[in-house]
Amino acid sequence: MESAEPDLSRYFEVAHVANRCAVLTGAGVSAESGMPTFRGEQGLWKEYRPEELATPEAFQRNPELVWEWYEYRRGMLEGIQPNEGHRALASAEQFFEEFTLITQNIDGLHQAAGSTDVVELHGNIRRDRCHDCGAGRGEEEAMECTCGGLFRPDVVWFGESLPPQAISMAFSAAQSADLLFSVGTSTMVYPAAQLPYLAKDAGAFVVEVNPEPTPFTPLADLAVRGPSGQWLPRLLDPLGSPAGGGNS
Ligand code: OAD
Numbered sequence: 001m002e003s004a005e006p007d008l009s010r011y012f013e014v015a016h017v018a019n020r021c022a023v024l025t026g027a028g029v030s031a032e033s034g035m036p037t038f039r040g041e042q043g044l045w046k047e048y049r050p051e052e053l054a055t056p057e058a059f060q061r062n063p064e065l066v067w068e069w070y071e072y073r074r075g076m077l078e079g080i081q082p083n084e085g086h087r088a089l090a091s092a093e094q095f096f097e098e099f100t101l102i103t104q105n106i107d108g109l110h111q112a113a114g115s116t117d118v119v120e121l122h123g124n125i126r127r128d129r130c131h132d133c134g135a136g137r138g139e140e141e142a143m144e145c146t147c148g149g150l151f152r153p154d155v156v157w158f159g160e161s162l163p164p165q166a167i168s169m170a171f172s173a174a175q176s177a178d179l180l181f182s183v184g185t186s187t188m189v190y191p192a193a194q195l196p197y198l199a200k201d202a203g204a205f206v207v208e209v210n211p212e213p214t215p216f217t218p219l220a221d222l223a224v225r226g227p228s229g230q231w232l233p234r235l236l237d238p239l240g241s242p243a244g245g246g247n248s
Pocket of ligand 1: 037185
């Protein structure tokens, strides 16, 4: 059983000498900013049915309904700010020779916190693209693309493939990492959920940050139970100073 106060000494030993760090984030990293997660008691998928809102079939059947759902989600993002967890990850870029931040989130909060080169596995809700030809949509453009297709949010729906470049960068970062963080994700949705397993198989030290256990927890080298807005600064900020860290 996970103790209330885990021993962080081994983690800091590894983290201080790690060169390649990869991070996978999920909806939980934005929870303290006020964004609801998908699963769990208060989760979006408890109240709404993904197959009616987040699939290509749903869009073909009823594009207005799907747009309504995404306008509602865009509305939720208004006034939402990154939290201490996003900020700690943005600062951590400079502590490693290679740092890859991979997110399943479509909210853009990592970029808002200052992270650069974020690998977005599930797209970004703030962009639109044509459902047929993939062209991006300009600010004032009509809902119908010049090719005749309809514009849609640039997010990945159930049953769709992930952007190939994003998935290949994510897999290669996970496989070459010395240290990987799995933060605020239920590790239920593949292929993203595969990343902590790949890193572990390839010999990385894997840290999970989540208030709840997940299917990956038994394999984690360190599993801290609590909100990422509190834990990420505690785990990452000390790496900015050579003597920092320890179990303090
Ligand atoms: P989930 O909603 O499945 O999981 C969120 C996780 O965050 C849970 O394990 C919570 O325990 C944890 N959590 C809650 N509050 C937290 C906090 N303050 N700090 C850290 N963790 C916290 O979200 P994802 O794993 O991101 O896909 O879901 C994956 C994908 O499923 C999403 O990208 C979305 C969804 O359907 C698509 O839309 C394609």
